[in-house]
Amino acid sequence: QKKKLARLRKTPAVTQDGVEITLLANIELPEDTAHALDAGASGVGLFRSEFLFMERSGQEHRLPTEEEQFEAYRQAVQGMKGRPVTIRTLDVGADKPLDSSDHNILNPAMGLRAIRYCLSEPQLFMTQLRAILRASAFGKVKILIPMLAHYHEIEQTLAMLEQAKAELTAEGMKFDPQVPVGAMIEVPAAALSLPMFVRKLDFLSVGTNDLIQYTLAIDRADHEVAHLYDDLHPAIIQLMHSIISTAVKADIPVSICGGMAGDIRLTRLLIAMGFRELSMPAALMPEIKQAILNTQLDLLQPHLKKILRSFDPQSIRETLTAMEQAGV
């Protein structure tokens, strides 16, 4: 079985009826690119850059410098040998505190995290933007911004990026002036105002972990409510369907980089909805690819319609099982 999966590495993820699904890897550190290539990833869909800031044994109080970050991003970009690398800007706060004082915040998931934190620390953010831009001279880099919800946050972020580019140009530093910028769609407000994002950004990536947390008001880190965390809640299904439908109409690329993308129970549902790019931990990629290879997409449409009409969790689960058996 393992050997068979290894052989899958070079096979593109194409359905029986010829629709190609792009499989990307989620990474935490530059050295993870080796696993991503091993698994046959077409690129990195999510580089969680906060791990460069958090996993610093003995150096908790010193943030990585521009040079240190640049080296890490460049290593990741070169590690992927020409494939695109989507670097997400710092997503700290909530379950990923930068220092221990964050633990005192009453409701960290709703607090100063991710882009909110970065915009409140412009120097720290500028250092990261400069480092990412400099790495873009070494391969295909995309910049992904977490937790965006407001128009002014998008504008402020893009203005800072322009400033970083202007600084680098003045210093004679190389970077890709066309580096694509995208938004994580992980706050329900963002999912419900997608045209606002489409207008200003080059691509979207759905962060289903946070999207579910905020839509269902279930703290991801709270075990007491973990049983209520449900990716098949009708609200989540409707929201995912609305995101992909709007993105397809607007002709903007959209991927999924949250846990749903790597959940084999959901692969057929997501591609039936229209998602064509999935980013997941490399270890999950072979089985997801196998499921795609066994899928006849057009057979799934009646099942999808049924799921979209249903508000009964039990019936949704049954239809999902029927979808698994609808393959060949």
Ligand code: PEP
């Ligand atoms: C998500 O929220 O789905 C996501 C991919 O980001 P993280 O899990 O790092 O918050």
Ligand code: MG
């Ligand atoms: Mg998230």
